Amino acid sequence: MPRRTPSPAESTDLLSVDTDHLRPLAERMRPRTLDEMVGQRRLLASGSALRKGIESGHVHSMILWGPPGCGKTTLALLLAQYANAEFQAISAVLCGLPQVREVLAEAAQRFTSGRRTVLFVDEVHRFNKVQQDAFLPHIERGTIIFVGATTENPSFELNSALLSRCRVHVMEAVSADDIAISLQRALLEERGLGDRELQISDNLVHLVASAADGDVRRGLTFLEIAADLAGEGGTITESTLEQVLADRTRRFDKGGEKFYDQVSALHKCVRSSNPDAALYWLTRMFDGGADPSYLARRLTRMAVEDIGLADPRALQMAIDAWETFDRLGSPEGELALAQLTIYLATTAKSNAAYAAFNTARDDVREYGTQEVPLHIRNAPTRLMKQLGYGKGYQYDHDVEGGIALGQTGFPDAMGERIYYQPVGRGLEIKLKEKLDALRSAREAARRDDE
Template identity: 60%
Template sequence: MNDDRHRPLADRMRPRSLDEFIGQAHLLGPGKPLRVALEQGRLHSMVFWGPPGTGKTTLARLFARTANAEFRTLSAVLAGVKDIRAAVDAARRQREIDGRQTILFVDEVHRFNKAQQDAFLPFVEDGTVLFVGATTENPSFELNNALLSRARTYVLKALDAGALRAIIDQALEDRERGLGDRGIELAPELRDRIARAADGDARRALNLLEIAADLAEAEGQGARIDEAVVNEVIAGGVRRFDKGGEAFYDQISALHKSVRGSSPDAALYWLARMLDGGCDPLYLARRIVRMASEDIGNADPRALSLCLDAWDAQARLGSPEGELALAQAVVYLACAPKSNAVYSAFKAASADARRYGSLEVPLHLRNAPTRLMKELGYGHRYRYAHDEPGGYAAGERYFPEEMPETRYYEPVDRGLEQKIRAKLERLRALDRKARGE
């Protein structure tokens, strides 16, 4: 019988060697740099970046064990500068006593502010400690460049269902640390369901398995975990979705690019993923309206109205009823003709507005509501377009005098912009004729 039954199954089953570690083959496969470093005990500072339950803490512990180094851990949520200094002092004493290197493992290192990161940077530089950080957020945005430059970043991936199934099987068979001595019966298809429900997180998979085993015993089923127990345990499970974090922006990017790429099915999938993960539907409504202007534009002006209506429906009905309107809008956008002509034109015009500064409005374009303004030439020789042939003042100039006439808007040859393009070409031909060009 294991003496540590009070410890969670996920903690008891933490791999003790590389041979027990499941997943991350891109880092730990034969000949891969991280595996070679671990096997040879080559110490260097590093950052493990990946979703929860992918083995960041475990790898840090394995690193310390294989290198025979002291392992000290800090939580960036709880630790302050005082705690950092205490850990550094302990590392210095350890090296003086037996010459052993100390690995300072900082969990959730993205929570450290700049002052906290700066506090231990000198001790990383002089070798007092080896820094190993774990983060679920993009280190490029969360860690100081000085710290990043002294640590190698390893990207851990969410575990696939096959790896999670192997971890579940391992826990069910292990008699020393797992559930093997309890003789748990769990059908293969139910093991697969737990693996899928864990959504890439080994810790979650083992927690679900342990809860299911305990629940089965509590309900008098002994060691047999049936479908009803599994359903109860995995009900209400949430997918990996970090509001405001890396996964959040990756998914909204995938939704936007699927719309732009005219893939209604993929766009629906990413919309459903974000809603399923708890994203605010009104945030999605705002982003969908943006897509209508940025990627469809005047190729189909109805897209913007439809998206605004979808936003209104979501605001009025709430979820889940309003979500169908968002889905309708996303599918419409994905299927609509695409044009970023207005988006590109507006960016270019904005750049010129900054470049040229506060140029004067030409006199002929100014209103002249007073006699003095008329005497000063305001509105003089302005050509009222409705009085011109075809309702167009051919050859007229509307840009500031000090600025060259610039063509920003180039309609694409798709959707309504086909007609807009033809009209603008006809009007420009009239301008050239009127100017004798």
Template identity: 80%
Template sequence: MRPATLDEMVGQRRLLAPGSALRRAVESGHVHSMILWGPPGCGKTTLALLLAKYSEAEFRAISAVLSGLPEVRLVLAEAEGRFNEGRRTVLFVDEVHRFNKAQQDAFLPHIERGSILFVGATTENPSFELNSALLSRCRVHVLEAASVEDIVEALKRALADPERGLGEQNLRISEENLRLIAQAADGDVRRGLALLEIAAELAVDEDNEITATTLTQVLADRTRRFDKQGEQFYDQISALHKSVRNSNPDAALYWFARMLDGGCDPIYLARRLTRMAVEDVGLADPRAQQMAIEAWDAYDRLGSPEGDLALAQLVIYLASCAKSNAAYAAFNAAKSDVREFGTQDVPMHFRNAPTKLMKELGYGSGYQYDHDSPDGIALDQTGFPDAMGERTYYQPIERGLEIKLKEKLDKLRSARIAARAQKKS
């Protein structure tokens, strides 16, 4: 059922819409070297085949998983021979991101000379996985996962086509069950067709009808797309973190469930959730950090699936409670000053003086013991090195517990300023 024309391709309406730049280039045969970036089953290989067909070029395919540099050189030599004879070659490199830098560099002179039309396919972000020299010579086209409607359309074509599909079997299936297959395909047209084929084999015993009972068997162990090391992984943890920060417990819980469903290590999630508790909740609700540690400990004791609920409760709490990054911002500001001012001496009044010599040198001189002060705080005593002067890093916000902290610190900072001014006068 692989599409034989651009019109037969499902999905990719943005990229291959009538009149689009890529479609005009393909239909005219004036194509360029390119990187096709998209999830599995979205049409990368099909598009490469169509490029060769419309360009009347030889199609050669290699896989970065299975091919080494000797095979690459052989294919390139063959393409060079065709080029000298006035014939073109579309070289399709599947999983191109798995080639190392040296292997990727082998294509560069051939792309520049025009002896090959290079088409690399990848499921990973080319910015991270491909070297800049190759990227500069290729245009990157982003392909999207097929929608449920797109996959339903492909399944209907397969059911109706007697030559390339299952048309001769006269299969019957309801629209609802067809959508179940499309949903289980999870954006992968190839996967949807494979599921339909399996269901068709089982339907022989059901009077050629693909029933809900049949699909129960076929779809029992389906899994969603998830790459534990790829960009999709980091996109999802980013979505979880930002949903918590956005105080949206429902969205946060969805992304948490998505990552668990995809096989993410719950301990990794526990660590990231603890980071959210200290970075985004902070002192607006100090209980969040304690709850994060307790949820992590509960998962360690219970494991999955029982311990998953402890982490889920933590997700809901973090997303629902008051937020403040004031402590996070204050720490970053303090680190910045450490880098800027270098190694500053501790003020003499803050230094210990355990020996006679140190006392004679002025260590501890002028130190005011706070508990002896009227309000328990020596207001005119600085805590910073002389070269820096007083600094203010922590700026509490008016949310959660920080409302009280802000009231206290605002009064205390004003009193310190007044006390120091009086001392100078």
């Protein structure tokens, strides 16, 4: 059965227990009041709806959506404390439907005796639809105050029935300045590292806070490791932190919403001709462990969609950069993709071919299966010729100027259409001049025929 997590009020009693020093620093320093929480100024500002609800004890079921270490578990604990409710936590990673039903049955029994339960479900997006549906009647009856925590976009990961019964609160990554406040508190308070009499400069505290990358728990873990290296009464130096922070990584999601947000940022910075920003996002994804082959494919798509015929060289450069990466691998091949990114962002842009293709596809769907006009059908047999296949076709190379202006290439039911409209940038300037002249000549030839 899932273990019940102590409430903040109970956790203060644990400070006197001999085993308290075995708990991680991040757990010992977990905020015990709303005022002790760092970050989330918008969500928990004085007078905000959520803060008023928590302080009055009138809390509602909710989804807390935010990155790791931003305070989701802590906020759920404080909800239970202020509401004088039982706090129970389960993890969607570890629990199945039988355990969920057992916890809900306990909460129902507790409810009949007049005590509410704050049920905290960590990683709630890992539950499937059936598991999520199990909470619905208990939320409706008020048996539980449901608090789901997720790092994924609830719109994509949670079913609509659960979302309709919960309010979604967006929690943000904690700033380095706010994490520094938490670290300073840990250095001073007895429940933290206050009894060790450690020395560390403010600059180095901010270095740890920055390395935490928005995650308070991570920052406190870094500080605890540094404190162990420095020893009782020691000084945490720059060389100490070099050891602690040497292998840190930035937050990155290789398959979720955050990943696609960064891909979107890369694409849009290329489109807006901002090579510096585009290179930043490419490097961020390299740093986070994104598959370079996937990035090569996306960059090739940009060469086709956003550069197009304004600079046809871009597509060949994209294929060459992709092939270079396949031959060299990482990290050497990443330079080829970086070079490609800079070129794509710098060169002339046109989505005219992309737009033309989409418009032609729309016409195919709208007009259905149209017959090929007789004059441009193939006529390899005598019967086909007798039926008029190829009749009236003008061989372009035999006419003056090399283009037969009077014949159409579209089905009769459609008439002439214009899909491709070159822009006045790059090579398409020349293409536009040529096509404008040809289209005017064809229109004049059609009028003469009439």
